[in-house]
Each structure stands twice: as C-alpha cells, then as structure tokens.
Amino acid sequence: MAQEAQDTRVPVTVLTGYLGSGKTTLLNRILTAQHGKKIAVIENEFGEVGIDDSLVKQRFETEEDIFEMNNGCICCTVRGDLIRILSKLFRRRTALDGIVIESTGLADPGPIAQTFFMDESIKEFARLDGIIALVDAKHIEMHLDEEKPEGVENEAIEQVAFADRLLLNKLDLVEESDVERIEKRLRGVNKYAPIVRCTKADVGMEQVIDIKAFELARILEMDPEFLEDAEHQHDDSVYSVGWNLPGNLNMERTNTWIANLLRDQGVDIYRMKGILSMAGCDDKYVYQGVHMLFTGEVLEPWGDSPRENRLIFIGKNLNKAQLMASFESCLEK
Numbered sequence: 001m002a003q004e005a006q007d008t009r010v011p012v013t014v015l016t017g018y019l020g021s022g023k024t025t026l027l028n029r030i031l032t033a034q035h036g037k038k039i040a041v042i043e044n045e046f047g048e049v050g051i052d053d054s055l056v057k058q059r060f061e062t063e064e065d066i067f068e069m070n071n072g073c074i075c076c077t078v079r080g081d082l083i084r085i086l087s088k089l090f091r092r093r094t095a096l097d098g099i100v101i102e103s104t105g106l107a108d109p110g111p112i113a114q115t116f117f118m119d120e121s122i123k124e125f126a127r128l129d130g131i132i133a134l135v136d137a138k139h140i141e142m143h144l145d146e147e148k149p150e151g152v153e154n155e156a157i158e159q160v161a162f163a164d165r166l167l168l169n170k171l172d173l174v175e176e177s178d179v180e181r182i183e184k185r186l187r188g189v190n191k192y193a194p195i196v197r198c199t200k201a202d203v204g205m206e207q208v209i210d211i212k213a214f215e216l217a218r219i220l221e222m223d224p225e226f227l228e229d230a231e232h233q234h235d236d237s238v239y240s241v242g243w244n245l246p247g248n249l250n251m252e253r254t255n256t257w258i259a260n261l262l263r264d265q266g267v268d269i270y271r272m273k274g275i276l277s278m279a280g281c282d283d284k285y286v287y288q289g290v291h292m293l294f295t296g297e298v299l300e301p302w303g304d305s306p307r308e309n310r311l312i313f314i315g316k317n318l319n320k321a322q323l324m325a326s327f328e329s330c331l332e333k
Contacts, residue, residue, distance in 0.1 A: 009127040011210050012099045014112055017134030018143050018156045019271035019314055020288075022169045026134060026201035026208070027102050035205045037097035040089055042082065082112070083119055090125045098209055099126065113162065113214070130213035133163035133193075134201065137182055138173040144185060160189045164213035165196065172199045241320040242312035245328070248279035249309065253330040261326075262289065268318070274311035275299065279332045 015023045030039065082101070089099070103112060116128040143156035160166065166186055171179060183195055196207055254276065262269070272289040283298040313323065 007127060009125060010096050010099055011129035011212075012101065012116065012126050013129050013209060013211075014131045015100060015102045015134070016112075016131060016159045016163070017167075017169075018136060018140070018159060020139070021134035021136040022167075022201040023102050023134055026132075026167070026203070027100065029201060029203075030100060030205065030208060033205050035209070037209065038095065039098045039100055039209075040094075040096055042085055042099065042101045082115060083122060086115075086122055086126065090121070098129070100209075128214045129209075130164040130211045131162050132165050132167060132208055133159045134167045134169050135160065135182075135186065137168055137170045137179065140182060141185065144189070157189060160186055160193075163190060163193045164215075165207065165211065166190065166193045167201065167203060167207070168195055168197050169201055170199065171197055239316075239318070240312060240314045241318045241323065242310070243320070243324055245309045245311075245324075245331075246306065247309065247331045248277050248307060249330045250332050251278050251281075254278070257326060257330050258287065258289075261323075265315075265317070269313055269315040271314040272312065274309065276309050276311075277302065277307040 015026060017023050027041065027043075031041065086099070089096070101112065113128055113131060116122055116126060140156065144154070144160075146154060146156070148154050168179070168182065168186070174182070179197070186193075186195060196203055269289065272287075274287050276285045276287060278285050281298070282301050284300055284302060285296060286299045287296040289295075309327075311327070
C-alpha cells in the first residue's frame, strides 16, 4: 500500500483565550524558545491603542515577521486583513516552519478556523494545525457563567468549545480543589481537548506547535453550519477605551490611582494594560491587570523614543473622560 503523501503546507496555530488568560506570555515563550523554527506571528488587538506589539517585539529580533491587526475582532471586521496578511506571506515564498495567530480575547475562534477551509488560496498554502485556548484558572468560571443578551454568544464558552488543546493557566492563583472543579467544567464544554496545567503559560513547544490536532469532522459534529459564512453577534456592552498621553508620571500617585481604580471598578475591568513613563526611570514600565489582579515590570530603555503613556482598558461601564481626567492627575507638573 503506497504511503500517504506528506502534507507540506505550513501549519497554523491559533492562540485563543479570554482577556488576560496569558496569550501574549505564551507567544513570547514561543518566540524565545530554542526550537530552531522560523515562525511568522500575526497579532490582533481589541482596542484603539496597541500595546501587545511592544510587549512582543522587544523580545523578538526579526520584527518583519510580526504582523499586527488593530481595531477589530479577528473573527469579523478584520478577517479580510487576515487573508491579506497570509497571502502576503505566501507571495514572499519564505520558508516557514509555522504561523501563529494570536487572536483578541473577545474573538470566537470558529470564523478564524473557517478561513483555512473557505479561501482556496489559503487552503492551498496552509493547514490549520490546532486551536490552543488559554484558560485563566482564577477567572474562567465567572466568564463561563456570564449571562449575555439574547442572540449574543459567550466568547469564553466558544473558545473552550473550539479548542484542540486547553492550557489551564495561572494555577498559582487557585487551590487544587478549585482546579479539579474547573477541569470538570471545561470537560463539560469540551470533552475532546486535552487539558494541560501550567503557570505563566510555561509549557513545552510540543504542546503548541505542529500538534496536528485540528479535526474538521469533530467541529462539524459540534457545529454543522461551521463551513457556512454566517453572521455572529458580539456583546456590545464590552468595549475598549484607551489613550496616548505624553509626559512623566509620579510613581506614588500612579500606584494610588491604579489601586483605587481596581478597588472601585475591578469587577468591570476585564483587562487593562499599558506602557508608562515614570519620572526618574530610564526604562519603560509595563503594567497589566485582570479584574482586581495587577502586575508590573520594567520593559526596556526609552532611549531616543518619545516618552509617553499608552493605556488600554477593556470591560464594561468605562467612562473614558473620567478615566483620563483622573489619570492626568498622576502626571508630574
């Protein structure tokens, strides 16, 4: 019996997961791991101010292979951008070992996966290798239980349901009894995907790249209309606000501002992240928050770059004018 011809198409990994689940952390691990593979990265940010590109590019030398799509959900408004970027990669005829697509935390992975079956030029060059969903162990139950308006999908459920592999992340923030309960919930949504436990998205590349896990038959069993280009509706009550503001910040006033913000509005802030310019500090300061959890670290020197403060908030009941006004009080006069 003749051996089946080897599939030489470029494998594509889709990284999905709700806001703050650890996608950018995992992406950085992929880009810095000593795996010897040449990988192109396509990022998608939800919001008017791009932050993740800075968090990734400073750790990855070949910037030309990082493409960014901003201001939209990859599963709808910028899907055309995805096809154009993939087509550009194919025309370059660069030898690639893989493509990684990092979707926004509000994206349904279904329409992303459709791209690799409905567009003939893409299907010829690339194959969908696997959908990897990161799961924030601390907050996933809250998002799975969130009630949405009629006709609006729960993105957290869709991301778990479509995943070929689930990375249960941030285990350092929960107890073992919580983990067992969460895994039972996840299996109730998706009984097929293996669950890999991790902290800080620290997993081996064999769990993420070239896993040959996507099965169209399973997806069609779950969603018989998968290959139909149907409309889907997002929750309009979740939105983003952001801004760029020049100047240097007073560290003490900024820490107080963040603490008060998380105390008063933490439940409604699904994700916040930013790059800040602190007075007396030569390095960029990165902060990231998920609901009431917050971390910060120095990134890289400002050098000759103009010092500015870039912030993005994603959540509900966010008043941009009020947020900006209170933030401006942190600036050094």
